[in-house]
Amino acid sequence: MGAVESKLSSGLPVRLDGVSKTYETSNGPMRALEDVSLQVREGEFLSIVGPSGCGKSTLVMMVSGLLPATSGQIFVGDEKVQKPYTKLGFVFQQDVLLDWRTVLQNVLLPVEIKHLAPVELYRQKALDLLKMSGLSGFEQRYPYELSGGMRQRVSICRALVTSPPLLLMDEPFGALDALTREQMNSDLVQIWQQTRNTVLFITHNIDEAVFLADRVLVMSKRPGRILSLLDLKDIPRPRSLKVKDTPEFQKFVANVRDTFVNQGILS
Amino acid sequence: MSQRQENGAGRLWKWLKSNYITVLLPVIGILLWEILVRVFRTPTYLLPAPSVIIGTTLEKIHLLLFQSWVTLYEVLIGFLLGVVVAVPLAVVVVYIPPLEKAFYAFLVSAQAVPKVALAPILVAWFGYGLLPKLVVAFLVCFFPIVINTVIGLQAVSVEMLYLARSLGATGSQQFWRFRLPKALPAIFGGFKVGITLAVVGAVVGEYVAAGQGLGYWQVVAASNLDTPMVFSILVLLSVMGIILFYLIDGLEGLVIKGDPNRAQRRQAAAR
Ligand SMILES: Nc1ncnc2c1ncn2[C@@H]1O[C@H](COP(=O)(O)OP(=O)(O)OP(=O)(O)O)[C@@H](O)[C@H]1O
Ligand SMILES: [Mg+2]
Numbered sequence: 001m002g003a004v005e006s007k008l009s010s011g012l013p014v015r016l017d018g019v020s021k022t023y024e025t026s027n028g029p030m031r032a033l034e035d036v037s038l039q040v041r042e043g044e045f046l047s048i049v050g051p052s053g054c055g056k057s058t059l060v061m062m063v064s065g066l067l068p069a070t071s072g073q074i075f076v077g078d079e080k081v082q083k084p085y086t087k088l089g090f091v092f093q094q095d096v097l098l099d100w101r102t103v104l105q106n107v108l109l110p111v112e113i114k115h116l117a118p119v120e121l122y123r124q125k126a127l128d129l130l131k132m133s134g135l136s137g138f139e140q141r142y143p144y145e146l147s148g149g150m151r152q153r154v155s156i157c158r159a160l161v162t163s164p165p166l167l168l169m170d171e172p173f174g175a176l177d178a179l180t181r182e183q184m185n186s187d188l189v190q191i192w193q194q195t196r197n198t199v200l201f202i203t204h205n206i207d208e209a210v211f212l213a214d215r216v217l218v219m220s221k222r223p224g225r226i227l228s229l230l231d232l233k234d235i236p237r238p239r240s241l242k243v244k245d246t247p248e249f250q251k252f253v254a255n256v257r258d259t260f261v262n263q264g265i266l267s
Numbered sequence: 268m269s270q271r272q273e274n275g276a277g278r279l280w281k282w283l284k285s286n287y288i289t290v291l292l293p294v295i296g297i298l299l300w301e302i303l304v305r306v307f308r309t310p311t312y313l314l315p316a317p318s319v320i321i322g323t324t325l326e327k328i329h330l331l332l333f334q335s336w337v338t339l340y341e342v343l344i345g346f347l348l349g350v351v352v353a354v355p356l357a358v359v360v361v362y363i364p365p366l367e368k369a370f371y372a373f374l375v376s377a378q379a380v381p382k383v384a385l386a387p388i389l390v391a392w393f394g395y396g397l398l399p400k401l402v403v404a405f406l407v408c409f410f411p412i413v414i415n416t417v418i419g420l421q422a423v424s425v426e427m428l429y430l431a432r433s434l435g436a437t438g439s440q441q442f443w444r445f446r447l448p449k450a451l452p453a454i455f456g457g458f459k460v461g462i463t464l465a466v467v468g469a470v471v472g473e474y475v476a477a478g479q480g481l482g483y484w485q486v487v488a489a490s491n492l493d494t495p496m497v498f499s500i501l502v503l504l505s506v507m508g509i510i511l512f513y514l515i516d517g518l519e520g521l522v523i524k525g526d527p528n529r530a531q532r533r534q535a536a537a538r
Contacts, residue, residue: 066432098444100526
């Protein structure tokens with residue numbers, strides 16, 4: 001089983017060793033993240049939930065190398081992260097699309113910046129991704145002609161087009177309505193089941209976290225610590241939205257919620 | 268071919284239908300002007316009737332066109348100089364933060380100086396040739412371009428820079444593919460203000476020191492109490508400003524794609 005899994009996966013493992021972050025602010029130092037140690041397996045989908053301001057964004061920013069850790073070490077694969085790590089796809093909370101590029105040009109931006117070849121192959125891949133995301137016919141449109149949900153889907157396609165071994169998603173669906181969000185969840189699971197890269201997925205939505213992930217990381221209030229790490233292997237894959245009605249699914253959702261209630265984060 | 272012309276006429280008709288007030292108001296204004304001047308027999312040296320102004324313009328069209336060309340030449344060179352100096356300077360200011368503070372301090376004081384009042388000094392320095400006019404045109408259009416370019420280049424969001432860096436974009440890629448395209452709408456805004464000001468600058472330069480150009484001829488006409496000629500030149504200068512403005516606007520449309528603000532304006536205009 002393990003062997004088959006690692007064969008399927010094109011992801012890289014991520015390791016955090018005692019990672020902490022202190023921001024220097026005008027009011028003095030501010031502890032955002034406290035001693036987080038964690039191993040994410042290659043090809044694993046890890047959801048991260050926690051109250052607002054607990055350091056989730058800080059955590060993935062440090063994994064991406066865009067933000068230095070105050071102490072501790074981060075490894076992606078065998079490589080220690082010390083500068084922006086470029087073999088990853090990053091979906092930000094706000095879709096950062098470039099206004100002056102068409103949808104297709106936006107998706108192909110990483111290919112262009114990294115001078116990847118053959119371009120034709122990536123172009124085809126981009127078109128496939130757009131089609132899979134229900135954006136056929138919009139390839140030549142500009143971002144201002146799209147809805148919020150469509151824009152976010154474009155930025156997900158952009159993050160996926162180079163087949164990065166690691167995908168970081170910081171509340172990618174936060175700005176979407178409930179219906180679009182469910183659809184996007186379902187689409188994301190479909191895509192990931194084919195690509196099997198390692199994913200760190202931040203969300204406020206417990207349902208979403210459980211539905212998508214292999215494991216859910218539950219974080220405390222600031223400074224963020226790991227409260228629990230739930231293994232969801234009892235919820236079988238491949239998953240469809242129907243899985244949300246099963247008792248296993250409900251059990252895990254309740255489990256996460258209880259963790260928050262016990263911590264006084266929820267009441 | 269005729270199909271195409273019909274289309275053109277159809278489009279014009281449609282445009283007129285939705286913009287009739289824009290067209291009608293000036294027409295009414297001019298008619299009223301004509302009537303009032305005739306009814307009250309206003310002396311021509313005070314306020315010539317529009318028909319007189321048009322007559323004078325047609326009569327002296329050769330002289331006026333040639334003088335327009337002289338002024339236009341000064342405007343364009345002054346403006347291009349402004350662009351060539353202002354845009355790179357803005358880039359330097361944005362990329363070297365210590366310069367930014369010094370730059371703003373300089374800018375505030377420079378803004379307070381009425382640039383056109385420098386014209387007499389420039390004449391003392393550069394004589395009566397082309398140069399003082401270019402310099403005034405350059406000076407007045409330089410500041411809006413520099414300010415807008417700096418603001419535009421700083422408009423790129425933190426997230427966008429994060430994106431650039433996590434894609435491994437080099438410094439020059441970050442500039443050419445992120446910062447500059449993001450700044451273009453603001454830069455073109457600066458160009459539009461700048462080109463209209465450059466016309467003002469060139470004309471003021473001609474007022475002070477020139478043997479030709481529309482500004483010079485306006486001074487000559489005024490001293491001869493040739494008021495229709497003064498008005499005729501005023502109209503030509505306005506037309507020049509408007510044409511230059513829309514040329515830059517058109518260029519902006521060609522260069523900038525997908526600008527949400529521009530699209531919004533276009534949709535509003537079509538309504
Ligand atoms: N650049 C910064 N400088 C100072 N403090 C910061 C900075 N960025 C974040 N913080 C602080 O660090 C804490 C964690 O921020 P972070 O953005 O990681 O939270 P988060 O868990 O992503 O919250 P949310 O769910 O609301 O996005 C917050 O209290 C925030 O105020
Ligand atoms: Mg966040």
